[in-house]
Amino acid sequence: MEKLKQIAGNLQALFNETAQHLAVETGFRQRRSKLDGATFAKALIGGWLSNPEASRSELAQIAKVSKQALDQSFTSQAASYLQALLGWCVEKMLGQEPASLSLLQRFKGVYVLDSSTISLPPTLSAHWQGCGKEGSQSEAGLKLHVGLELLSGALLGPELSPARLHDRQGPHQKLSLPAGALRITDLGYFKLGRLKELEAQAVLYLTKAQTGLQVYGAHQQPLALSKWLGQQSQKLIDRVVEVGVKERLRCRLVAWQVPSGVVQTRQQAFKELARKQQRPVSAERQALSYWSVYLTNLSQEQASPAEVAVLYRLRWQIELLFKLWKSGGGLERWHSHKPWAILCEIYAKLIGQIIQHWLVLAGVWQEAERSLIKASRIVRAHARSLLFRIDNPPHLLQELIYICASMQKGCRLDFATVQI
Template sequence: MRRSRKITGSNFVKALLFAWTQNHSPSVEGIARAGYSHGLRISAQGLDKRFTPAASDLMRGVLEAAVAQVVTASHEVDIDLLNRFTAVYLADTSTVTLPTELETVWQGVGGSGNASQAAVKIDTCLELKTGQLHLGLLPGRHSDNRSPIAESVYEPGSLRLQDLGYFNLARMKEQDQRGEYWISRLRTRTQVLTLGGDPIDVPAYLHALSKQGIVRHERTVKVGASEHLNVRWLVWQLPEETAAQRRATMRDRAQKHGRMPRAESLAWCDWQMLITNIEPEKLTQDECFLLYGARWQIELMFKLWKTHGRLGYSHSEKPQRILCELYAKLLSVLVQHWIVLTGLWRRPHRSLVKGCQMIKEQSARLAHCIDDFDVLVELLEELADRFEQGCSLNARKKKPNTSQQLEAGSAFL
């Protein structure tokens, strides 16, 4: 008797999720084989026909239901610099380009050059102490500065480590009034004034500091032509090699838009400039620079997703399959992060790469116990024990890891 080829939403989702957990570049045959263990009795050719708008809508719905869950580590990371705040939030976005046929679903930037007509922007926020991860999907053309995460309201005493994509002085003023802290880079050509309201010629001011041999400097100023927001202005002269790289990047970006960078903008490349509303007694100048460097952790997470999770890569040329792959891979990295929270996140010197490799090695077992709560708990407890044994970063002397620097405070600066 021939088996039925009935396919349900449940086993379709499981097949995609665990196919990409085990092999981040599976063929349709590989997906079909993975689905066999979940009641997906269908040929590769038959499965390939199921990658339709309805299938991508299903996968998107499952992903949206997953990201709505709030999952945190049972134990917070115990590092003094982080413990001075109720929470420490890192926010950023990462864009994945899509086939032009999908522009009605996810509209890209478009226009001239290599800008994609279709793209999805992953609006991401990571809380450093508990590991809580929030993901949101936006059209590629959506501005970071208007994203839901940019507009989020957090608890008093929390800290935002913000990139220039979220730079908005009016909003930062509201955050300050609510008792939220932030550290941000200072956007080029932002008006800087003395506390008395007199404009400061920033390039001339920085040139004067350089002539005096001052490489680190702090001053309380007002910023914003209309906001006049009181901030600590922190400046740190960069090594010449780093400054040269910044100038080259600025010239390249300007050239792509058919213009030349301003001399004022090039002068700013010699300095790292931060503004913050944190009191000096709560965080010193060196500690501000050190803690702001922790923003790199969200960039490393994106790299992990794209390099190890193959997010944004596909061997297919079929738009709907590519879209299903995107949702499945995002769901996979989200589940993977939840597992990390069960036993690895509380370790300050954790290696997410090693942890994710360990999860991948156990993905077949994970797939088989996903519907058995008791067995799933046993596996998660086993993984937590395994994390203790072989998922730590190797300590470095010349270029210490971020966790080493945070734990040691300003010793490495």
């Protein structure tokens, strides 16, 4: 109940005093009008949370203004206003009591970090610069940097940056974590210096090994990793090594051969990558497609090789979150060709997804066999009702209780798959 009261308080603050204050601060509304900051935010956030395909006419009906009046509100100031509201929501990080999962309970937190990119029209390249050259399809893009703490479900971010910013320079690369926590990342975050810093801070890490990384075995002999793995008779390798040239890091290397189907999928992806980049994939990378290779400072007592594999696969939780946001939340589908209207829609939909995550935490996060997809459908079904109760605290709390009860009854997986 306390968690629901906290969510209710956040929603009331968001759509009342915070909305009005930030509307004035960002220059979106200098005077009170029928379409003030709070009304504008409620219409966009609530309308698109309920239906990501809602037209501007439908949003205008929620705001009780004409479509023309709503269209005229999609300005650069409106985009700055909604971005400020998004920043406020990100700061209101919520978490649930730690889930009772024995493997995860060994750590002081399990943090999965990742990013996802949204391509934007070239007209927004000055605001959010993409990875491509001028005139290319990727000239403009927005990157979402997100962290997910798997024990409590707490969401870190989304922090926004231009799409061209590499994850190694992103806002979460230097994220401070508690001693005894586990940090799980993909190759985008791989940096030996950062791994050494984590070890010095007593933070545990688990990452894929970078292609071309210099590896040293016993007696400091250098190993050509792909060649060395190809010479092994075992399908599972678990040994202590040193990696790096200028910077040396002593760590545990865990590698296992993958099934032939996985090899074929990887090699097909390499062909597509070579076609896009117009250059062949390196021989070493091709050879390593037969293996999954990870580096960690987890001891064998903290995680067996099989448990290392299970822990790394937890990354799919954040990938599922991105899928929910993009597919279910409509982040990559817009209802205007005007640049500022597109940004307003993206920011409003991101706020809606954060609100949805708050409700999922309160409703089903502690259920091992939860279905996040089903939970998101329930939130969408009740979003309008929730919106209309914002200014009535008792009714708002009752609506939140009803939403969470609906999740607990109808959000289990159809199969035996467990979303940890």
